[in-house]
Amino acid sequence: MLRFGAVSYLNTKPLVETLEQRLTDWGTLRLDLPSRLAADLASGDLDVALIPSVEYFRNQSNYAIVSDAAIACRGPVWSVRLLSRVPMPEIRTLALDEGSRTSAAMAQVLLSEMHGIRPQTVPFPIGSDAAELDADAVLMIGDRAMHPPRGTYKEIWDLGDRWCRWTELPFVFAMWVARREVVENSDQLKRIDLALNASRDDGAQCFESIAIREAADQGLTNEDLHRYFAENLHFHLGPGERAGLSLFRKKAEAIGLVPPLPTASNPNA
Structure with missing residues (x-):
């Protein structure tokens, strides 16, 4: 059983809407705070986790991005x-x-x-x-x-x-990451990728129902929350998002917020 972890925030809801069902018989899902997920992924207590991009940078040589499902924005993010x-x-x-x-x-x-x-x-x-x-x-x-x-x-x-x-690039807040040894098997990597992407795609079809379920607890209207998912957030890690991620890493490193990247590492691995 692979152990998955995701941040327990509102912006994560569309990514995990059907993930538990898709992991039946081969994986478990835990929702937690970003700092705990990052620590547990690094220690081996989790196999795959949706972690903040800065946490990925801090252990990048040991991690691989395993899905093009992510939390990003291409303009105003509101939150x-x-x-x-x-x-x-x-x-x-x-x-x-x-x-x-x-x-x-x-x-x-x-x-x-x-x-x-x-x-x-x-x-x-x-x-x-x-x-x-x-x-x-x-x-x-x-x-x-x-x-x-x-x-x-x-x-x-x-x-x-x-x-x-x-x-003039998107910003990536979080993405799905695994320790490299977890995805050395290409079949396992493909299975993880398919499950995470399918859950993201399911969530994209459920913005309205997620908004109805979550809006009141957030002090938002259903319409505002639906608009947040559909217009403020972007859930695909495409070439532009990867370029933005690489630039963010470079600029954060330049002012000492993350450690230097080993020369042999690929920032988009």
């Missing part, structure tokens, strides 16, 4: 925002949502590239109030970004929109 009380070039302190390391790296890369700044970072704990933070700017993801707090902000960035405008 990842940077809110600043000062003009962006004047940010000195940045509070980072503890729920996402990839979005935290994305924010720092954009501020470095677009304004040449490296703010001091402080935590923005889950469950805390942005108004109580003594920071120039705050990174919010998920529900907190979709319902930003009222306050005096000089600038608000949708980070998906900023990345895509700046790079």
